Amino acid sequence: MKFASYTSNGERHYGAVTDTGMIALRQDHPQWSTLFEAVCAGGLGTLAQSAQSRAVTHTDFSYDMVLPDARRILCVGVNFPDRNAEYKDGSAQPKYMSLFPRFASGFTGHDRPLIRPPESDQLDYEGEVAIVIGKGGRRIAQADAYDHIAALTLCNEGTIRDWVRHAKFNVTQGKNWDRSGAMGPWLVPFTDAAQLDDARIITRVNGEVRQDDLLSRMMHPIRREIEYISTFMTLAPGDIIVTGTPTGSGARLDPPQFLKPGDTVEVEVAGIGILRNTVEDEG
Structure with missing residues (x-):
């Protein structure tokens, strides 16, 4: 079961994703006005049960950023060995991960344009x-992270x-332009370590593979990210x-190849899906 935030006829909804359309679920769960609230309440299982008995309610809709009211988004920078080597500064694998914040306003939804x-x-x-936390905690051990x-x-x-690079060591400005990124298309409930441990991520620009790697090669694995941040x-x-x-x-290609109007970018991970934007x- 997959869950998304979406807009239809000017009204915002959340619901279950099917091959033929969306099953709106907000009216069945007035205690959760958004998908974010359902996640915070541990309600994805309840939503899945509700969707099993419902018919498709929307076939004409647009995806929103999957959690548009997310309060805290933390990003891990330079987390693959080859990515570290791209900087050509001779540095070894860093002991600690680089982190920076992003805000929900900087993201759009699936099949919507990134804005230059x-x-x-x-x-x-x-x-x-991206992982969405379902159970909070402080000083979480790696063994318990998942x-x-x-x-x-x-x-x-x-x-x-x-x-x-507008400031000495601050990347926040370049990371938070309105609708410069995308998140979605949907949430896939996390049920098995293999969803992350065996995952391969591919990014294409106009059909050309630009990024292709395994999450298992991360310098700071996801279990460590949760441990460190908490x-x-x-x-x-x-x-x-x-x-x-x-x-x-694109910045690390020779010559650099930045995105331009008309380009299509796809991010794909088997078992999660494809995030596509023009x-x-x-x-």
């Missing part, structure tokens, strides 16, 4: 897996490259961790 702002032509792609994941989704962690902050249900992108982003200029 007039201030820069350096819109770049970064295909990643018990705290509610669901998985995909992320194109779009970046305005020349804005990540050391300094209490993870809460609904928090999102964007786990890191492989080598092959590119448009703002306005």
Whole structure:
């Protein structure tokens, strides 16, 4: 069962995804006005049971960012060995992971355009897996980390490259342009370690493979990410961790190849799905 946030006839909904359309579930669960609230309440199992007895309610709809009211999104940077080597600074694998925040306003939904702002032509792609926390905690041990994941989704962690160096060591500006990235299309409940441990992530631009790697090669595995982040902050249900992108982003190609209007970007992980977006200029 997959769950999505979506808009139909100007009204926002959440529901179960089927091959023929959406099954709206909000009216059956007024205690949860959004998918985010359902996740925070541990309600994905309840939603799945409800969807089994319901017919498709919407065939004409647009996907929204999967959790548009997410309060905290933390991203792990430079988390694959080849990605670290791209920086050509001779550094060994870092002892600690790099982290930065993103905000929900910086993401759009599946099959909606990424927006390139007039201030820069350096819109770049970064295909990643994102995990959604279902059970909060502090100082979570790696052995227990997967018990705290509610669901998985995909992320194109779009970046305005020349804005990540506006300050001495701050990338936040380049990572939070409105609708510069995407997250979705849906949430897949996390039920088995193999969903992450055996996962292969592929990013394509106009059908050309640009990124292709295994999550098992991460320098800081997802269990470690949860352990480390929960050391300094209490993870809460609904928090999102964007786990890191492989080598092959446009900025690191020779010559660089940034996204331009008309391009199509796809991020794919078997068992989760395909996140697809086109590119448009703002306005």
